[in-house]
Amino acid sequence: MIAVIIKHCRGAEVLYGACNGSDGFWTAGQREDPTQETSFVWKVMTSNSVDKEMSLNYTNWYDGEPNNLFPMESCLVPRPVFAYEWNDGSCTDQRCYVCELDL
Numbered sequence: 001m002i003a004v005i006i007k008h009c010r011g012a013e014v015l016y017g018a019c020n021g022s023d024g025f026w027t028a029g030q031r032e033d034p035t036q037e038t039s040f041v042w043k044v045m046t047s048n049s050v051d052k053e054m055s056l057n058y059t060n061w062y063d064g065e066p067n068n069l070f071p072m073e074s075c076l077v078p079r080p081v082f083a084y085e086w087n088d089g090s091c092t093d094q095r096c097y098v099c100e101l102d103l
């Protein structure tokens with residue numbers, strides 16, 4: 001089970017109802033180096049290690065995002081207040097998360 005990766009806009013709306021009441025949901029999107037203002041990648045993680053990183057070929061950033069407004073906004077979170085366009089948020093914020101299952 002891995003955190004969700006959003007590869008295109010088709011079908012992404014299915015995710016939006018998954019976390020009603022939460023200020024968005026965590027995905028597998030993270031800064032390539034979370035200690036620096038680097039670009040975002042999808043990180044496939046198992047346990048506590050990164051197995052694979054993939055480029056964001058599709059993006060849906062909200063206007064002005066990612067802005068690293070607070071220090072270390074290193075995690076990608078679609079937010080309902082942004083019509084589920086993407087924000088970089090602090091990875092320590094408590095939010096719902098959506099995972100994928102291999103079937």
Ligand SMILES: [Ca+2]
Pocket residue numbers: 065066067068069073087088089
């Ligand atoms: Ca932000």
